[in-house]
Amino acid sequence: xxxxxxxxxxxxxxxxxxxxxxxxxxxxxxxxxxxxxxxxxxxxxxxxxxxxxxxxxxxxxxxxxxxxxxxxxxxxxxxxxxxxxxxxxxxxxxxxxxxxxxxxxxxxxxxxxxxxxxxxxxxxxxxxxxxxxxxxxxxxxxxxxxxxxxxxxxxxxxxxxxxxxxxxxxxxxxxxxxxxxxxxxxxxxxxxxxxxxxxxxxxxxxxxxxxxxxxxxxxxxxxxxxxxxxxxxxxxxxxxxxxxxxxxxxxxxxxxxxxxxxxxxxxxxxxxxxxxxxxxxxxxxxxxxxxxxxxxxxxxxxxxxxxxxxxxxxxxxxxxxxxxxxxxxxxxxxxxxxxxxxxxxxxxxxxxxxxxxxxxxxxxxxxxxxxxxxxxxxx
Amino acid sequence: xxxxxxxxxxxxxxxxxxxxxxxxxxxxxxxxxxxxxxxxxxxxxxxxxxxxxxxxxxxxxxxxxxxxxxxxxxxxxxxxxxxxxxxxxxxxxxxxxxxxxxxxxxxxxxxxxxxxxxxxxxxxxxxxxxxxxxxxxxxxxxxxxxxxxxxxxxxxxxxxxxxxxxxxxxxxxxxxxxxxxxxxxxxxxxxxxxxxxxxxxxxxxxxxxxxxxxxxxxxxxxxxxxxxxxxxxxxxxxxxxxxxxxxxxxxxxxxxxxxxxxxxxxxxxxxxxxxxxxxxxxxxxxxxxxxxxxxxxxxxxxxxxxxxxxxxxxxxxxxxxxxxxxxxxxxxxxxxxxxxxxxxxxxxxxxxxxxxxxxxxxxxxxxxxxxxxxxxxxx
Numbered sequence: 001x002x003x004x005x006x007x008x009x010x011x012x013x014x015x016x017x018x019x020x021x022x023x024x025x026x027x028x029x030x031x032x033x034x035x036x037x038x039x040x041x042x043x044x045x046x047x048x049x050x051x052x053x054x055x056x057x058x059x060x061x062x063x064x065x066x067x068x069x070x071x072x073x074x075x076x077x078x079x080x081x082x083x084x085x086x087x088x089x090x091x092x093x094x095x096x097x098x099x100x101x102x103x104x105x106x107x108x109x110x111x112x113x114x115x116x117x118x119x120x121x122x123x124x125x126x127x128x129x130x131x132x133x134x135x136x137x138x139x140x141x142x143x144x145x146x147x148x149x150x151x152x153x154x155x156x157x158x159x160x161x162x163x164x165x166x167x168x169x170x171x172x173x174x175x176x177x178x179x180x181x182x183x184x185x186x187x188x189x190x191x192x193x194x195x196x197x198x199x200x201x202x203x204x205x206x207x208x209x210x211x212x213x214x215x216x217x218x219x220x221x222x223x224x225x226x227x228x229x230x231x232x233x234x235x236x237x238x239x240x241x242x243x244x245x246x247x248x249x250x251x252x253x254x255x256x257x258x259x260x261x262x263x264x265x266x267x268x269x270x271x272x273x274x275x276x277x278x279x280x281x282x283x284x285x286x287x288x289x290x291x292x293x294x295x296x297x298x299x300x301x302x303x304x305x306x307x308x309x310x311x312x313x314x315x316x317x318x319x320x321x322x323x324x325x326x327x328x329x330x331x332x333x334x335x336x337x338x339x340x341x342x343x344x345x346x347x348x349x350x351x352x353x354x355x356x357x358x359x360x361x362x363x364x365x366x367x368x369x370x371x372x373x374x375x376x377x378x379x
Numbered sequence: 380x381x382x383x384x385x386x387x388x389x390x391x392x393x394x395x396x397x398x399x400x401x402x403x404x405x406x407x408x409x410x411x412x413x414x415x416x417x418x419x420x421x422x423x424x425x426x427x428x429x430x431x432x433x434x435x436x437x438x439x440x441x442x443x444x445x446x447x448x449x450x451x452x453x454x455x456x457x458x459x460x461x462x463x464x465x466x467x468x469x470x471x472x473x474x475x476x477x478x479x480x481x482x483x484x485x486x487x488x489x490x491x492x493x494x495x496x497x498x499x500x501x502x503x504x505x506x507x508x509x510x511x512x513x514x515x516x517x518x519x520x521x522x523x524x525x526x527x528x529x530x531x532x533x534x535x536x537x538x539x540x541x542x543x544x545x546x547x548x549x550x551x552x553x554x555x556x557x558x559x560x561x562x563x564x565x566x567x568x569x570x571x572x573x574x575x576x577x578x579x580x581x582x583x584x585x586x587x588x589x590x591x592x593x594x595x596x597x598x599x600x601x602x603x604x605x606x607x608x609x610x611x612x613x614x615x616x617x618x619x620x621x622x623x624x625x626x627x628x629x630x631x632x633x634x635x636x637x638x639x640x641x642x643x644x645x646x647x648x649x650x651x652x653x654x655x656x657x658x659x660x661x662x663x664x665x666x667x668x669x670x671x672x673x674x675x676x677x678x679x680x681x682x683x684x685x686x687x688x689x690x691x692x693x694x695x696x697x698x699x700x701x702x703x704x705x706x707x708x709x710x711x712x713x714x715x716x717x718x719x720x721x722x723x724x725x726x727x728x729x730x731x732x733x734x735x736x737x738x739x740x741x742x743x744x745x746x747x748x749x750x751x752x753x754x755x756x757x758x
Contacts, residue, residue: 080662080688087655102689109696110655114689276466276489283459309459310481310493317488 001037001072001097005057006065007088007107013055014082016237017046019209020053021078027123032075033082034122035095039071045125046078051206052125053213055237065092072097073119081105084112126229126240134168134193134223138214138234141221144175144186145211147369150337152204153179163201165248168193176251177204182334183254183357183372184341198225201248206241213239255372256357259350261293261323263300264363265316267342273302273314274339278332280304280312287333288376293326293351304332320348328354329378338371380416380451380476384436385444386467386486392434393461395616396425398588399432400457406502411454412461413501414474418450424504425457430585431504432592434616444471451476452498460484463491505608505619513547513572513602517593517613520600523554523565524590526748529716531583532558542580544627547572555630556583561713562630562736562751563720577604580627585620592618634751635736638729640672640702642679643742644695646721652681652693653718657711659683659691666712667755672705672730683711699727707733708757717750 017033025031025048034045041058057064074097085093088107096104101116145164153161158180167174171194176185190196210232214221222233225243232239277289283306290303300318305311328351338360339347346363360371396412404410404427413424420437436443453476464472467486475483480495524543532540537559546553550573555564569575589611593600601612604622611618656668663685671680679697684690707730717739718726725742739750 077688080658083658084655087651087658089651089655110652110691110693112655112659112689112691115687272466272468273489276463276468276491279459279462279466280491308494309456310491312489312491314489 001035001074002069002095003037003042004065004067004069004092004094005042006063007085007091007093009057009061009064010093011082011085013044013057013237014085016213017044017053017055018078018082019212020046020048020051022048023079025049029075029117029121030123031078032117032122033078034073034075034119036073036119037068037071039068041066045122047123047125049123050203050242051209052240053237054125054240058236069096074101074103075117075119075122076103076114080114084114126226126242128224128226128229128231128240130224130226132196132224134173134190134196136190136221136223138216138219138221140188142211142214144188145207147186147341148175148177148184149204149207149211150341151177151179151182151184151371155179160201160244160246160248162205163203163244163248164207165251166198166200166202168196168198170194171196176248178249178251178254178372181331181374182338183251183370184338185251185255185370185372187368199248200225200230201244201246202230202241203244210239210241213237254357255370256350256352256359259323259352259359261295261326261351262320262348263293263318263322264320264346264348265318267339267345267347269317270347271336271339273316274332274335276314277302277304277312278336280306280309281332283309286376286378287331288329288378289332289335290327290329290378293321293328295321295323295325323351326351326354328358328375330358330373330375334373338373341371380414380453381448381474382416382421383444383446383448383471383473384421385442386464386470386472388436388440388443389472390461390464392423392436392616393464395592396423396432396434397457397461398591399425399427399430401427402458404428408454408496408500409502410457411496411501412457413452413454413498415452415498416447416450418447420445424501426502426504428502429582429621430588431619432616433504433619437615448475453480453482454496454498454501455482455493459493463493505605505621507603507605507608507610507619509603509605511575511603513552513569513575515569515600515602517595517598517600519567521590521593523567524586526565526720527554527556527563528583528586528590529720530556530558530561530563530750534558539580539623539625539627541584542582542623542627543586544630545577545579545581547575547577549573550575555627557628557630557633557751560710560753561717562633562749563717564630564634564749564751566747578627579604579609580623580625581609581620582623589618589620592616633736634749635729635731635738638702638731638738640674640705640730641699641727642672642697642701643699643725643727644697646718646724646726648696649726650715650718652695653711653714655693656681656683656691657715659685659688660711662688665755665757666710667708667757668711668714669706669708669757672700672707674700674702674704702730705730705733707737707754709737709752709754713752717752720750 036043090108093107103116105112164177173190224231281304300316351358415422469487472486482495484491543556552569603610660683668683679695730737736753
């Protein structure tokens, strides 16, 4: 194998593939990156067995400046190879597999010789045996991921809750996640997906990595689902993730249908007030803030205290307060995550009882996106 | 005590004072910040017993927007107080010491009550019993610190080497540091200091903190020295550091007077090549790179290798190579630190023998700034 390539084009693809590679893997060859050169171009593969990423640098893409002397394949130590390529002196570099798996990397007057591994020992990628696909706008998919992964559980005791539940049916796409203390749910209409019917659970960690790869250069993303794998195709890059096995709990019955108290807030202003209150709650053993709603006086006050450090209270700005008086306590960190997911919008918060979950929705569109938080008993 | 003040002006000064405060202190009150309000303004003090920083917000400075209701003093938990002030909603905030040491901090509709401590229990600052001073340009002092602290030892086995040796004599200022493997020395002429004579050792850590406080708004810095303390005055801020006790070793005899081989390099280009070579040396047990100089062939090559990973070699760009052939090995991390301290300049490297220290100086001015590195024996 011998080729010359543009260094910055190569680094860009290498960085994406490296997302899949973990130094903590128990399979030594997976600390490496697989480099396969054919007459049509260069294929890079990285994997941690859960997520695999494959990207292709075509000989026909002039920005790659790819010159092929001879084809072949090799596995190179990923971290080290990437550090070398990033520090090389010139705009292009050459890579030659010489004796056995010895690999020479040259650029200008710098020449590295590193030990590679036999690519035949690299595990095979999962196979997706379907051409059925769904098309997402990159920016929408990125938004859906960011809105739902916040509620994914990081406890391995119920592995199924470490994933996001994707349900596609009747041309509608629903993503929901819950760690049993809070829940995030987003719905969209999926153009041209009327016949599609899927029900899968994708690990939250995989979606976070996928989301990091989505930028403005990925207008559309293709999703293909097989029995135990999902594949996302972003331009020249394929992102594979295993699916979580099992049945996701029925979350629809968790969302209350009616409310006893409703208030509207500016999401960023409420976020600032919660951040202030959480300074105190974080110093306390139980990390709780209290909201006191007085409908008659049209007053909403947030409280928190730590016996060692002190206390805080703040009268909140709001609009359209209606319904019953209420005192409710909750974990401010769940509230902060939820409020950040709304960005700079107005939101409507709906309560039923002090110990029943409450919901946050955008005032503009109250059905497509919902955040739910379970309160904390403080007495 | 009761006052109102501009929040951003206060935060700026608070940030400086916090540099002195360590959460690891064994004296609990030193995790606090001392706030003293007199009719002329607000004095903030932070200390870790080695370094103390004091800053003054004058009632006469309009940008402070300081309104004084009643004077007094209090010690507040530094980290927590600073987090509160940074998150307050309005441009100004009020602070009132109420019952005992209870302190109320209000801004807009947010109100914090935190527990303070009696300021009488806060240790007294060191006293500097001299008016003799030396004046440094802020940018020069910052440069001198960055050029010398790199060679300070971080081993407590020889505490004296954890400091930078400042010698002022005959209108000349000399700063030198060595960890016994390398040495950095900088000299400048100090205007109006003909009568001054000092010989002190300032902890490297103190100088690093001082350096972080120097920005473009500190054109001149005043330095005062007493028996066991040094004081730097930057505008309204006073920076105190204890001095290290003992005699600094005589470093002048370490610097060779003659050389057998001389070469000139571009500092940034040599730095890039050393960075590449160190990728390999860092994977190896002894972290060494080798330089081979061939005067007859006018060739300089750098090598490094790691038995596990591979090897690298690179022919270097240079000019004005003269003298004997040489093979010399050294720690590339010392070389990187030294080269970074020269910035974008041309440097001259002078060698005597493979196991004797070599020196780096700017080609433009070979006497005011010198970096010395001791080679490593590899056979």
